[in-house]
Amino acid sequence: MAIRVINKSALEINKRVAIGVAIPFNSTDVFKLNYTTVDQMKSNIINFILTNKGERVLNPNFGSNLRKFLFEGINDSNLQALEIKLTNDIQNNFPNVTIDSLTLTPLYNDNAIQLSLSLSIYNGDIQTIQILL
16 A cells, blocks of 8 residues: 655644744734745745845855845846846755746836745745735
C-alpha cells in the first residue's frame, strides 16, 4: 500500500513554536508570529523589498533599493527597470521562490506605486503580496 509523505519543513513539526515575526507590525499584541514557513517567507520578501541596500548591518547587499526608484519620478521606463530589478533580486536572494507575476501600478494622484507580487513558495502554493509604496 502506498503511503503519501507530506512535504513539511522541520520547523513546522512543533505547532507551538513560532518560526518568526510577521510583517507588517499591525497586531494589537507586541508582535504577530508566523507558525508556517510559507508565511515567514512572505514576511521575509516584504522585509527585503522595503529595505535599502546598506541598511542591514553585516549584510550590505540585502535589500532592493526601492526608495531610490520612487524619488526619480514615476514613468514607464522606470517601472519596467524596477520590475526587472525586483524580479532578479528576489530570485537571487530567495532560491525557493518562483515569481509568477510582478506588476507595478502607478498611482499618479497619490504619488505612489502599488506593487502586486504573485509567487510560488516551496511546494507550488501560489501566494500574493500587495504593497502600497
